[in-house]
Amino acid sequence: MSPSMLTSAIKGCISPDELLSLVEQHGLAFNQIHCVTVLSHAAQLVTRFRCVIPRSGIERMVQLAQEQLPAMDAQGLATAAYALAKMGHKDDVFMAALLEAAKPQLHDFIPQALANTVWALATLGHVDGDFMAALIKAARPQLCDFTPQALANTVWALATLGHADRDFLAALLDAAKPKLQNFMPQNLSNTAWALAVLGHTDEDFMAALLKAALPQLRDFNPQDLANMMWALATLGHADGDFIAALLKAGKPQLRDFKPQALMNTAWALAVLDHADDAFMAAVLQLAADMVIGLGSQDLIQLFMCMLWLGDQHSDVVVPAQLAAACKRAWMEERDNALPSRVQLEVLAVVRQLPGCSGAASEQASDDGLFSIDIAVQFPDGSRLAVEVDGPIHFLSNALTLPKGATRLRARDYLLSLGVGPV
Numbered sequence: 001m002s003p004s005m006l007t008s009a010i011k012g013c014i015s016p017d018e019l020l021s022l023v024e025q026h027g028l029a030f031n032q033i034h035c036v037t038v039l040s041h042a043a044q045l046v047t048r049f050r051c052v053i054p055r056s057g058i059e060r061m062v063q064l065a066q067e068q069l070p071a072m073d074a075q076g077l078a079t080a081a082y083a084l085a086k087m088g089h090k091d092d093v094f095m096a097a098l099l100e101a102a103k104p105q106l107h108d109f110i111p112q113a114l115a116n117t118v119w120a121l122a123t124l125g126h127v128d129g130d131f132m133a134a135l136i137k138a139a140r141p142q143l144c145d146f147t148p149q150a151l152a153n154t155v156w157a158l159a160t161l162g163h164a165d166r167d168f169l170a171a172l173l174d175a176a177k178p179k180l181q182n183f184m185p186q187n188l189s190n191t192a193w194a195l196a197v198l199g200h201t202d203e204d205f206m207a208a209l210l211k212a213a214l215p216q217l218r219d220f221n222p223q224d225l226a227n228m229m230w231a232l233a234t235l236g237h238a239d240g241d242f243i244a245a246l247l248k249a250g251k252p253q254l255r256d257f258k259p260q261a262l263m264n265t266a267w268a269l270a271v272l273d274h275a276d277d278a279f280m281a282a283v284l285q286l287a288a289d290m291v292i293g294l295g296s297q298d299l300i301q302l303f304m305c306m307l308w309l310g311d312q313h314s315d316v317v318v319p320a321q322l323a324a325a326c327k328r329a330w331m332e333e334r335d336n337a338l339p340s341r342v343q344l345e346v347l348a349v350v351r352q353l354p355g356c357s358g359a360a361s362e363q364a365s366d367d368g369l370f371s372i373d374i375a376v377q378f379p380d381g382s383r384l385a386v387e388v389d390g391p392i393h394f395l396s397n398a399l400t401l402p403k404g405a406t407r408l409r410a411r412d413y414l415l416s417l418g419v420g421p422v
Contacts, residue, residue, distance in 0.1 A: 159193070225246060244274075
Protein backbone atom coordinates (compact mmCIF):
# COMPACT_ATOMS: atom_id res chain seq x y z
CA MET A 1 0.00 0.00 0.00
CA SER A 2 1.42 3.38 -1.01
CA PRO A 3 1.94 6.09 1.65
CA SER A 4 -0.95 8.18 0.33
CA MET A 5 -3.27 5.16 0.21
CA LEU A 6 -2.29 4.28 3.77
CA THR A 7 -3.15 7.79 4.94
CA SER A 8 -6.56 7.54 3.23
CA ALA A 9 -7.13 4.12 4.77
CA ILE A 10 -6.46 5.48 8.26
CA LYS A 11 -8.91 8.35 7.75
CA GLY A 12 -11.50 5.92 6.42
CA CYS A 13 -11.64 3.72 9.52
CA ILE A 14 -15.07 3.95 11.11
CA SER A 15 -14.45 1.96 14.31
CA PRO A 16 -11.67 1.37 16.83
CA ASP A 17 -11.41 -2.28 15.79
CA GLU A 18 -10.87 -1.32 12.16
CA LEU A 19 -8.29 1.30 13.10
CA LEU A 20 -6.39 -1.04 15.44
CA SER A 21 -6.41 -3.77 12.83
CA LEU A 22 -4.86 -1.40 10.32
CA VAL A 23 -2.22 -0.37 12.88
CA GLU A 24 -1.43 -4.03 13.50
CA GLN A 25 -1.10 -4.85 9.81
CA HIS A 26 0.71 -1.75 8.57
CA GLY A 27 2.16 0.00 11.63
CA LEU A 28 5.73 -0.93 10.81
CA ALA A 29 5.35 0.91 7.51
CA PHE A 30 4.07 4.12 9.14
CA ASN A 31 5.97 7.33 8.53
CA GLN A 32 5.58 10.47 10.65
CA ILE A 33 2.47 11.57 8.77
CA HIS A 34 0.76 8.23 9.34
CA CYS A 35 1.60 8.32 13.04
CA VAL A 36 0.09 11.78 13.47
CA THR A 37 -2.94 10.88 11.36
CA VAL A 38 -3.68 7.70 13.30
CA LEU A 39 -3.54 9.52 16.64
CA SER A 40 -5.70 12.34 15.32
CA HIS A 41 -8.26 9.94 13.87
CA ALA A 42 -8.34 7.90 17.07
CA ALA A 43 -9.09 11.10 18.99
CA GLN A 44 -11.95 11.86 16.61
CA LEU A 45 -13.43 8.39 17.15
CA VAL A 46 -13.23 8.87 20.91
CA THR A 47 -14.56 12.41 21.14
CA ARG A 48 -16.90 12.74 18.19
CA PHE A 49 -18.34 9.25 18.02
CA ARG A 50 -18.00 8.24 21.69
CA CYS A 51 -15.94 5.18 20.80
CA VAL A 52 -13.75 3.39 23.33
CA ILE A 53 -10.20 2.48 22.33
CA PRO A 54 -8.34 0.05 24.58
CA ARG A 55 -5.37 1.60 26.36
CA SER A 56 -3.12 -1.05 24.83
CA GLY A 57 -4.17 0.11 21.38
CA ILE A 58 -3.37 3.75 22.13
CA GLU A 59 -0.04 2.70 23.64
CA ARG A 60 0.86 0.95 20.38
CA MET A 61 0.07 4.10 18.40
CA VAL A 62 2.19 6.13 20.84
CA GLN A 63 5.06 3.68 20.51
CA LEU A 64 5.04 4.06 16.75
CA ALA A 65 4.75 7.84 17.02
CA GLN A 66 7.68 8.10 19.40
CA GLU A 67 9.93 6.46 16.84
CA GLN A 68 8.90 9.13 14.32
CA LEU A 69 9.16 12.20 16.58
CA PRO A 70 12.47 13.42 15.07
CA ALA A 71 10.82 13.55 11.64
CA MET A 72 7.65 15.38 12.69
CA ASP A 73 7.19 19.03 11.82
CA ALA A 74 5.67 21.68 14.08
CA GLN A 75 2.08 20.99 13.04
CA GLY A 76 2.51 17.25 13.45
CA LEU A 77 3.91 17.58 16.95
CA ALA A 78 1.12 19.91 18.04
CA THR A 79 -1.51 17.62 16.54
CA ALA A 80 -0.07 14.55 18.29
CA ALA A 81 -0.06 16.29 21.67
CA TYR A 82 -3.60 17.57 21.16
CA ALA A 83 -4.86 14.13 20.13
CA LEU A 84 -3.49 12.46 23.24
CA ALA A 85 -5.08 15.13 25.42
CA LYS A 86 -8.45 14.68 23.70
CA MET A 87 -8.24 10.96 24.45
CA GLY A 88 -7.11 11.61 28.01
CA HIS A 89 -4.05 9.42 27.51
CA LYS A 90 -1.27 10.51 29.87
CA ASP A 91 2.23 9.32 28.96
CA ASP A 92 4.87 11.55 30.52
CA VAL A 93 7.77 9.76 28.82
CA PHE A 94 6.29 10.29 25.37
CA MET A 95 5.25 13.85 26.13
CA ALA A 96 8.73 14.73 27.38
CA ALA A 97 10.20 13.36 24.15
CA LEU A 98 7.61 15.25 22.10
CA LEU A 99 8.44 18.53 23.84
CA GLU A 100 12.14 17.94 23.29
CA ALA A 101 11.44 17.56 19.59
CA ALA A 102 9.10 20.57 19.58
CA LYS A 103 11.23 23.08 21.45
CA PRO A 104 13.67 23.90 18.60
CA GLN A 105 10.69 24.21 16.21
CA LEU A 106 8.52 26.54 18.31
CA HIS A 107 9.28 29.45 15.98
CA ASP A 108 7.42 27.49 13.28
CA PHE A 109 4.28 26.90 15.37
CA ILE A 110 1.26 28.83 14.16
CA PRO A 111 -1.08 30.36 16.78
CA GLN A 112 -3.49 27.41 16.77
CA ALA A 113 -0.64 24.95 17.22
CA LEU A 114 0.73 26.93 20.15
CA ALA A 115 -2.69 27.12 21.82
CA ASN A 116 -3.40 23.43 21.22
CA THR A 117 -0.05 22.42 22.66
CA VAL A 118 -0.39 24.40 25.88
CA TRP A 119 -3.99 23.20 26.23
CA ALA A 120 -2.79 19.61 25.83
CA LEU A 121 -0.11 20.03 28.49
CA ALA A 122 -2.66 21.46 30.93
CA THR A 123 -5.27 18.80 30.19
CA LEU A 124 -2.73 16.03 30.73
CA GLY A 125 -1.17 17.73 33.74
CA HIS A 126 2.32 17.65 32.21
CA VAL A 127 4.45 20.35 33.83
CA ASP A 128 7.60 21.55 32.07
CA GLY A 129 8.53 25.08 33.11
CA ASP A 130 11.39 25.46 30.63
CA PHE A 131 9.23 24.42 27.69
CA MET A 132 6.42 26.71 28.83
CA ALA A 133 8.82 29.65 28.98
CA ALA A 134 9.97 28.89 25.44
CA LEU A 135 6.39 28.47 24.20
CA ILE A 136 5.35 31.78 25.75
CA LYS A 137 8.29 33.49 24.09
CA ALA A 138 7.17 32.10 20.71
CA ALA A 139 3.51 32.90 21.34
CA ARG A 140 3.76 36.49 22.46
CA PRO A 141 4.47 38.06 19.02
CA GLN A 142 1.53 36.10 17.58
CA LEU A 143 -1.11 36.82 20.22
CA CYS A 144 -2.98 39.25 17.98
CA ASP A 145 -3.58 36.35 15.57
CA PHE A 146 -4.99 33.99 18.22
CA THR A 147 -8.68 33.20 17.85
CA PRO A 148 -11.03 33.79 20.81
CA GLN A 149 -11.00 30.04 21.52
CA ALA A 150 -7.20 29.92 21.38
CA LEU A 151 -6.88 32.89 23.75
CA ALA A 152 -9.34 31.39 26.24
CA ASN A 153 -7.66 27.98 26.06
CA THR A 154 -4.24 29.53 26.61
CA VAL A 155 -5.16 31.52 29.71
CA TRP A 156 -7.04 28.49 31.08
CA ALA A 157 -3.95 26.35 30.51
CA LEU A 158 -1.68 28.85 32.26
CA ALA A 159 -3.94 28.77 35.31
CA THR A 160 -4.32 24.99 35.28
CA LEU A 161 -0.55 24.52 35.08
CA GLY A 162 0.05 27.24 37.67
CA HIS A 163 2.43 28.98 35.29
CA ALA A 164 2.43 32.66 36.22
CA ASP A 165 3.98 35.08 33.75
CA ARG A 166 2.58 38.50 34.53
CA ASP A 167 3.91 40.24 31.41
CA PHE A 168 2.65 37.56 29.04
CA LEU A 169 -0.72 37.47 30.77
CA ALA A 170 -1.09 41.24 30.42
CA ALA A 171 -0.22 40.97 26.71
CA LEU A 172 -2.73 38.13 26.29
CA LEU A 173 -5.49 40.20 27.90
CA ASP A 174 -4.65 43.12 25.63
CA ALA A 175 -5.05 40.81 22.64
CA ALA A 176 -8.27 39.29 24.01
CA LYS A 177 -10.09 42.48 25.03
CA PRO A 178 -11.15 43.61 21.52
CA LYS A 179 -12.30 40.05 20.74
CA LEU A 180 -14.42 39.46 23.85
CA GLN A 181 -17.67 39.98 21.94
CA ASN A 182 -16.78 36.83 19.98
CA PHE A 183 -16.06 34.71 23.06
CA MET A 184 -18.50 31.86 23.70
CA PRO A 185 -19.98 31.43 27.22
CA GLN A 186 -17.42 28.81 28.24
CA ASN A 187 -14.58 30.98 26.90
CA LEU A 188 -15.77 33.90 29.03
CA SER A 189 -16.25 31.81 32.14
CA ASN A 190 -12.93 29.99 31.78
CA THR A 191 -11.07 33.25 31.22
CA ALA A 192 -12.52 34.81 34.37
CA TRP A 193 -11.80 31.60 36.32
CA ALA A 194 -8.21 31.53 35.08
CA LEU A 195 -7.56 35.13 36.12
CA ALA A 196 -8.91 34.33 39.58
CA VAL A 197 -6.76 31.20 39.90
CA LEU A 198 -3.71 33.21 38.86
CA GLY A 199 -4.71 36.02 41.22
CA HIS A 200 -4.43 38.55 38.41
CA THR A 201 -6.70 41.57 38.66
CA ASP A 202 -7.51 43.85 35.73
CA GLU A 203 -10.62 45.92 36.39
CA ASP A 204 -10.94 47.29 32.85
CA PHE A 205 -10.63 43.84 31.29
CA MET A 206 -13.12 42.30 33.71
CA ALA A 207 -15.61 45.10 33.04
CA ALA A 208 -15.31 44.41 29.31
CA LEU A 209 -15.64 40.67 29.91
CA LEU A 210 -18.83 41.10 31.94
CA LYS A 211 -20.24 43.40 29.27
CA ALA A 212 -19.67 40.64 26.71
CA ALA A 213 -21.07 37.98 29.05
CA LEU A 214 -24.26 39.75 30.10
CA PRO A 215 -26.32 39.10 26.92
CA GLN A 216 -25.10 35.48 26.85
CA LEU A 217 -25.90 34.51 30.45
CA ARG A 218 -28.95 32.52 29.38
CA ASP A 219 -26.57 30.23 27.48
CA PHE A 220 -24.21 29.66 30.43
CA ASN A 221 -24.38 26.15 31.86
CA PRO A 222 -24.27 25.61 35.66
CA GLN A 223 -20.49 25.17 35.74
CA ASP A 224 -19.96 28.34 33.69
CA LEU A 225 -22.19 30.31 36.05
CA ALA A 226 -20.49 28.96 39.17
CA ASN A 227 -17.01 29.58 37.78
CA MET A 228 -17.93 33.14 36.93
CA MET A 229 -19.32 33.80 40.40
CA TRP A 230 -16.26 32.27 42.08
CA ALA A 231 -13.96 34.37 39.90
CA LEU A 232 -15.78 37.63 40.70
CA ALA A 233 -15.61 36.87 44.41
CA THR A 234 -11.94 35.84 44.38
CA LEU A 235 -10.93 38.94 42.43
CA GLY A 236 -13.20 41.23 44.40
CA HIS A 237 -14.97 42.49 41.29
CA ALA A 238 -18.42 43.47 42.56
CA ASP A 239 -20.95 44.36 39.89
CA GLY A 240 -24.39 44.19 41.45
CA ASP A 241 -26.36 44.37 38.22
CA PHE A 242 -24.33 41.62 36.57
CA ILE A 243 -24.53 39.40 39.65
CA ALA A 244 -28.30 39.84 39.80
CA ALA A 245 -28.58 38.85 36.12
CA LEU A 246 -26.32 35.87 36.69
CA LEU A 247 -28.44 34.65 39.61
CA LYS A 248 -31.57 35.07 37.50
CA ALA A 249 -30.00 32.85 34.82
CA GLY A 250 -28.78 30.36 37.42
CA LYS A 251 -31.89 29.86 39.53
CA PRO A 252 -33.79 27.69 36.99
CA GLN A 253 -30.66 25.50 36.68
CA LEU A 254 -29.85 25.10 40.37
CA ARG A 255 -30.77 21.41 40.47
CA ASP A 256 -28.20 20.78 37.77
CA PHE A 257 -25.36 22.37 39.74
CA LYS A 258 -22.73 19.96 41.03
CA PRO A 259 -22.23 20.17 44.81
CA GLN A 260 -18.95 22.09 44.59
CA ALA A 261 -20.40 24.52 42.05
CA LEU A 262 -23.38 25.10 44.32
CA MET A 263 -21.19 25.74 47.37
CA ASN A 264 -18.87 28.04 45.41
CA THR A 265 -21.84 30.11 44.28
CA ALA A 266 -23.22 30.49 47.79
CA TRP A 267 -19.74 31.35 49.11
CA ALA A 268 -19.28 33.94 46.35
CA LEU A 269 -22.51 35.70 47.33
CA ALA A 270 -21.20 36.01 50.88
CA VAL A 271 -17.81 37.30 49.72
CA LEU A 272 -19.42 39.84 47.41
CA ASP A 273 -21.94 40.77 50.12
CA HIS A 274 -24.75 40.38 47.59
CA ALA A 275 -28.02 39.56 49.32
CA ASP A 276 -30.62 37.50 47.47
CA ASP A 277 -32.66 35.65 50.08
CA ALA A 278 -34.74 33.67 47.60
CA PHE A 279 -31.68 32.39 45.76
CA MET A 280 -29.78 31.59 48.97
CA ALA A 281 -32.77 29.78 50.46
CA ALA A 282 -33.01 27.61 47.36
CA VAL A 283 -29.28 26.83 47.53
CA LEU A 284 -29.45 25.90 51.21
CA GLN A 285 -32.42 23.61 50.67
CA LEU A 286 -30.57 21.81 47.87
CA ALA A 287 -27.50 21.59 50.10
CA ALA A 288 -29.62 20.10 52.88
CA ASP A 289 -30.96 17.47 50.49
CA MET A 290 -27.39 16.40 49.61
CA VAL A 291 -25.71 17.03 52.97
CA ILE A 292 -24.50 13.45 53.35
CA GLY A 293 -22.53 13.74 50.12
CA LEU A 294 -20.92 17.10 50.87
CA GLY A 295 -17.20 17.25 51.64
CA SER A 296 -15.69 19.10 54.57
CA GLN A 297 -14.61 22.07 52.43
CA ASP A 298 -18.14 22.36 51.02
CA LEU A 299 -19.55 22.47 54.54
CA ILE A 300 -16.93 25.00 55.67
CA GLN A 301 -17.84 27.30 52.79
CA LEU A 302 -21.49 27.05 53.79
CA PHE A 303 -20.69 27.81 57.41
CA MET A 304 -19.04 31.06 56.31
CA CYS A 305 -22.23 31.81 54.39
CA MET A 306 -24.21 31.13 57.57
CA LEU A 307 -22.07 33.63 59.49
CA TRP A 308 -22.64 36.14 56.72
CA LEU A 309 -26.40 35.57 56.79
CA GLY A 310 -26.33 36.20 60.53
CA ASP A 311 -24.38 39.40 59.99
CA GLN A 312 -27.04 40.47 57.47
CA HIS A 313 -29.86 39.64 59.91
CA SER A 314 -31.28 37.65 57.04
CA ASP A 315 -34.63 35.89 57.27
CA VAL A 316 -33.19 32.88 55.42
CA VAL A 317 -33.55 29.76 57.58
CA VAL A 318 -30.71 27.24 57.42
CA PRO A 319 -32.05 23.66 57.76
CA ALA A 320 -31.02 22.32 61.18
CA GLN A 321 -29.24 19.20 59.98
CA LEU A 322 -27.24 21.22 57.46
CA ALA A 323 -26.35 23.89 60.03
CA ALA A 324 -25.08 21.24 62.45
CA ALA A 325 -22.98 19.53 59.79
CA CYS A 326 -21.47 22.85 58.69
CA LYS A 327 -20.55 23.90 62.22
CA ARG A 328 -19.06 20.49 62.94
CA ALA A 329 -16.81 20.70 59.86
CA TRP A 330 -15.81 24.28 60.74
CA MET A 331 -14.90 23.37 64.32
CA GLU A 332 -12.89 20.36 63.21
CA GLU A 333 -10.81 22.57 60.94
CA ARG A 334 -10.38 25.15 63.71
CA ASP A 335 -9.25 22.46 66.18
CA ASN A 336 -6.72 21.09 63.69
CA ALA A 337 -5.24 24.48 62.76
CA LEU A 338 -1.45 24.57 62.88
CA PRO A 339 0.72 27.71 62.74
CA SER A 340 2.57 28.33 59.48
CA ARG A 341 6.30 29.04 59.32
CA VAL A 342 5.61 32.73 58.64
CA GLN A 343 3.18 32.83 61.55
CA LEU A 344 5.82 31.43 63.92
CA GLU A 345 8.35 33.98 62.67
CA VAL A 346 5.90 36.82 63.34
CA LEU A 347 5.10 35.35 66.75
CA ALA A 348 8.80 35.44 67.67
CA VAL A 349 8.95 39.13 66.72
CA VAL A 350 5.73 39.99 68.61
CA ARG A 351 7.06 38.34 71.78
CA GLN A 352 9.99 40.76 71.74
CA LEU A 353 7.67 43.77 71.93
CA PRO A 354 6.99 45.42 75.31
CA GLY A 355 4.26 43.59 77.21
CA CYS A 356 3.92 40.87 74.55
CA SER A 357 6.19 38.13 75.92
CA GLY A 358 3.15 35.95 76.62
CA ALA A 359 1.80 36.10 73.07
CA ALA A 360 0.41 32.75 71.92
CA SER A 361 -0.61 31.28 68.58
CA GLU A 362 -3.82 29.56 67.49
CA GLN A 363 -5.93 30.72 70.42
CA ALA A 364 -9.69 30.28 70.29
CA SER A 365 -11.82 33.42 70.06
CA ASP A 366 -14.33 34.12 72.81
CA ASP A 367 -17.18 32.60 70.83
CA GLY A 368 -15.01 29.59 69.99
CA LEU A 369 -15.52 29.94 66.25
CA PHE A 370 -12.14 31.25 65.21
CA SER A 371 -8.54 30.36 65.84
CA ILE A 372 -6.56 33.57 66.39
CA ASP A 373 -3.19 33.49 64.67
CA ILE A 374 -1.50 35.43 67.47
CA ALA A 375 -3.26 36.57 70.64
CA VAL A 376 -1.79 38.96 73.20
CA GLN A 377 -3.20 39.60 76.70
CA PHE A 378 -1.80 42.83 78.22
CA PRO A 379 -1.42 43.39 81.98
CA ASP A 380 -4.23 45.97 81.98
CA GLY A 381 -6.65 43.39 80.58
CA SER A 382 -6.72 44.72 77.03
CA ARG A 383 -6.19 42.27 74.23
CA LEU A 384 -4.71 42.26 70.76
CA ALA A 385 -5.36 39.82 67.92
CA VAL A 386 -2.84 39.57 65.09
CA GLU A 387 -3.84 37.91 61.81
CA VAL A 388 -0.88 36.76 59.72
CA ASP A 389 -1.61 36.62 55.99
CA GLY A 390 1.21 35.74 53.61
CA PRO A 391 1.40 36.55 49.88
CA ILE A 392 -0.82 33.61 48.92
CA HIS A 393 -3.76 35.46 50.49
CA PHE A 394 -3.40 38.42 48.11
CA LEU A 395 -3.75 39.00 44.37
CA SER A 396 -0.47 38.35 42.58
CA ASN A 397 -0.33 41.67 40.70
CA ALA A 398 -1.87 43.75 43.52
CA LEU A 399 -0.35 42.59 46.79
CA THR A 400 -2.39 45.03 48.86
CA LEU A 401 -5.67 43.48 47.68
CA PRO A 402 -6.75 40.33 49.53
CA LYS A 403 -8.42 37.46 47.71
CA GLY A 404 -12.07 36.72 48.33
CA ALA A 405 -11.53 33.99 50.93
CA THR A 406 -9.29 36.27 52.98
CA ARG A 407 -11.77 39.17 52.79
CA LEU A 408 -14.70 37.03 53.93
CA ARG A 409 -12.79 35.45 56.80
CA ALA A 410 -11.50 38.85 57.93
CA ARG A 411 -15.03 40.27 57.89
CA ASP A 412 -16.45 37.42 59.99
CA TYR A 413 -13.32 37.46 62.17
CA LEU A 414 -13.74 41.15 63.00
CA LEU A 415 -17.38 40.71 63.95
CA SER A 416 -16.49 37.74 66.12
CA LEU A 417 -13.59 39.39 67.94
CA GLY A 418 -14.67 42.99 68.08
CA VAL A 419 -11.04 43.98 67.44
CA GLY A 420 -9.04 44.71 64.30
CA PRO A 421 -6.36 42.30 63.14
CA VAL A 422 -2.92 43.84 62.61
